[in-house]
Amino acid sequence: EAGVVQSPRYKIIEKKQPVAFWCNPISGHNTLYWYLQNLGQGPELLIRYENEEAVDDSQLPKDRFSAERLKGVDSTLKIQPAELGDSAVYLCASSPRLAGELNTGELFFGEGSRLTVL
């Protein structure tokens, strides 16, 4: 079974340029997450989708970040314009939507997209 696929793996851009990251979750996983991971830190949630609906975007800096999940499958995370402080790894994860005790909380992560803003 294919895992979570992210692209690009690496991206280097000048500040104020736009950038977009793409994620294809595991087939059948309704829930999709975007996490931000700074060097030496744990992942921090940016946004969570249930199918095509963004159900938790409270941590997404909406002035420059946007995300979409059209048709409830693939997702794109965009930054425009990028700032120096946006340099980090952007992780996508997915999980099946299971009710109650069946929800083990296990997330399946992609390998991440490493962004460097110069």
Added chain:
Amino acid sequence: EDQVTQSPEALRLQEGESSSLNCSYTVSGLRGLFWYRQDPGKGPEFLFTLYSAGEEKEKERLKATLTKKESFLHITAPKPEDSATYLCAVQARSNDYKLSFGAGTTVTVRA
């Protein structure tokens, strides 16, 4: 706000030298505590979920335990392939799809 503190930040072990990693947490109504392993350049990989104090889970040389305030990940007779960053995360009952992660402990096992 949920808080997770992991210690030590880094741990260097000789092959076969057992040790423990600590994860202290503060959460309003714990639903679950999770351990993940992260290799350099990769995304985190799920290891265990613990739900209640006293619970233990094992996988190969790893054993996770849980109390009301902290969790330990014990590594018994580690091998170089156990070298990785180990992340702890908590999930609150009030938001059972959000994980709050600690900064991790980077373990290096020398042959």
